[in-house]
Amino acid sequence: MDDPVGTLEKFQQLAEIEAREIGAQIHFEDQYCLDVxxxxxxxxxxxNLAPIFQGGKMTRSVAKVLRRVNLENAFRGASFPRDDNARDVWAIQVQRRQISGPGDSATPQLDPQRKEKVADWFCDRIDEWLGVPEIKQMxxxxxxxxxxxxxxxxxDNAERHSxxxxxxxxxxxxxxxxxxxxxxxxxxxYHAYLGFLSVGASIAxxxxTAPEKVRKKIDWYANTHRRQGVQSIETLRTLMAIQDGITRDAxxxxxxxxxxxxxxxxxxxxEIGGSYDPRRRPRITFTSGSTCISLRDPYITLKTSNGEPNEPRRLFCNLTNSPNDPPDSTFVRDLDYHFPGTLxxxxxxxxxxxxxxxISEDEHHGPDN
Structure with a gap:
C-alpha cells in the first residue's frame, strides 16, 4: 500500500530464493495487517512456489486476519500462531473466479463464484461493518x-479486461x-482494508484493444504528457484508462x-470511508503492469468536468484535475518491474x-429501525 515498489522487490526476491535454496523461511512480523x-x-x-518455505515467524494479529479471511490454507508450510479472539475482526472472506482445471478443489471457498452472488454477499458484509455499536447504520x-x-x-471489468x-x-x-x-x-x-486482484493483461x-475513437483519446493524453519525461506512455495510458467514459466495449x-x-x-x-480529517481519508493503490497510481488526499475526491452530478467523473491527479495538465509524479509513477495484471x-x-x-434518513436506516 505505502511501498508498492518495495513489495514487488520482495516478490522478486522470493523467486530468486526459490531458484537457489533448498530451504527458507518467510517472516510476517508486522504489528498489524495494513495491506490485505x-x-x-x-x-x-x-x-506455484517450490515447497522450500517452512515455518517462519508470524504475529498473532496477522495470523488472525489471514485465518478469518480464509487465506490460511493458501500458505502451506507457514506457521500460524493461534488466536481464538476473533471478535475484533470482521472478514470479507476471499472469493475468486479462476479458470477451472482438472480435479476437485481442496479449497472450495476459492472456487469460481458468480459475480452477482459475490456482490450481494459483499453488501451483507458491509452491513455488518456499519452495524457495529459505534456506528449503528446499514x-x-x-x-x-x-x-x-x-x-x-x-x-466484470476484471473478468473481461484481464x-x-x-x-x-x-x-x-x-x-x-x-x-x-x-x-x-x-x-x-474501525480500520477497513479491501483487495482486488486480476491476473493477466494490465490496464494499459x-x-x-479498445475502439479507435477511444485509443485516439488515450494516445492524445499519453503523447501530450510524455514530453515531460516523468511518466512512461504505459503509465499515462493507465491513468487515462481509469477515467469515466473510457471503455473497450464497442x-x-x-x-x-x-x-x-x-x-x-x-x-x-x-461513501463508507470518508472523513472530515484529511489524515483519515481513504487511500487506494493501483498496481498494474509497470504502473503505480496512489490515490491519497488531495487526489481522492471525485469531481466532474463541470460540477454536474450526472457527468463523467475524473481524477487526473493534479491540482486542476484536468487532462490538459500532467499528473503529479509523486502519486502517478513508473515501476521497475512489470506486474502481469492489476492489484x-x-x-x-x-x-x-x-x-x-x-447518511440521510432517506438513504440509510439504523439496524434497529
Whole structure:
C-alpha cells in the first residue's frame, strides 16, 4: 500500500530464493495487517512456489486476519500462531473466479463464484461493518443496489479486461475490518482494508484493444504528457484508462456510455470511508503492469468536468484535475518491474461522525429501525 515498489522487490526476491535454496523461511512480523491486497497476491503466487518455505515467524494479529479471511490454507508450510479472539475482526472472506482445471478443489471457498452472488454477499458484509455499536447504520435498499452494481461492474471489468481475447479472466476479492484501540483515548477505531486482484493483461495492455475513437483519446493524453519525461506512455495510458467514459466495449462507445468501474472503487471508499480529517481519508493503490497510481488526499475526491452530478467523473491527479495538465509524479509513477495484471489495495477508517452526518434518513436506516 505505502511501498508498492518495495513489495514487488520482495516478490522478486522470493523467486530468486526459490531458484537457489533448498530451504527458507518467510517472516510476517508486522504489528498489524495494513495491506490485505499484498497477502491476496502472495496467496496467488504461493502454491506455484517450490515447497522450500517452512515455518517462519508470524504475529498473532496477522495470523488472525489471514485465518478469518480464509487465506490460511493458501500458505502451506507457514506457521500460524493461534488466536481464538476473533471478535475484533470482521472478514470479507476471499472469493475468486479462476479458470477451472482438472480435479476437485481442496479449497472450495476459492472456487469460481458468480459475480452477482459475490456482490450481494459483499453488501451483507458491509452491513455488518456499519452495524457495529459505534456506528449503528446499514445500507438502504437503494444504497445496497448501488453497491451491488458497483461491485458487479468491478468484477466484470476484471473478468473481461484481464483476458481481452476470451473475456474469461481471473479475479479475486478479499477484505476485513479491524477494531483497534486509540492510544491514550480509551476508545476504538474501525480500520477497513479491501483487495482486488486480476491476473493477466494490465490496464494499459487491455485498453489498447479498445475502439479507435477511444485509443485516439488515450494516445492524445499519453503523447501530450510524455514530453515531460516523468511518466512512461504505459503509465499515462493507465491513468487515462481509469477515467469515466473510457471503455473497450464497442457497443458502449457507440451508445456514449460505459467505462465507470475503476472510479466506482474510489466512490465506494469515499461513501463508507470518508472523513472530515484529511489524515483519515481513504487511500487506494493501483498496481498494474509497470504502473503505480496512489490515490491519497488531495487526489481522492471525485469531481466532474463541470460540477454536474450526472457527468463523467475524473481524477487526473493534479491540482486542476484536468487532462490538459500532467499528473503529479509523486502519486502517478513508473515501476521497475512489470506486474502481469492489476492489484488494487484500499484502506480507510469508518468514521462514525462522518457517516452519521452524511447518511440521510432517506438513504440509510439504523439496524434497529
Amino acid at each position: 491486497g499484498a497477502y491476496l497476491l502472495l496467496a496467488e503466487v504461493w502454491p 445500507l438502504s435498499a437503494l444504497g445496497r443496489a448501488n453497491f451491488q452494481q458497483i461491485i458487479g461492474e468491478i468484477l 483476458a481481452p481475447e476470451t473475456g474469461g479472466g481471473q479475479w479475486s476479492i478479499v477484505g476485513f475490518m479491524a477494531r483497534r484501540a486509540i492510544p491514550g483515548n480509551g476508545g476504538y477505531e 495492455e487491455s485498453i489498447m 457497443a458502449a462507445v457507440q451508445a456514449n456510455r460505459g467505462g465507470v468501474g475503476m472510479l466506482s472503487i474510489v466512490e465506494i471508499a469515499n 488494487i489495495s484500499m484502506d480507510f477508517v469508518l468514521d462514525p461522525h462522518f457517516l452519521t452526518s452524511t
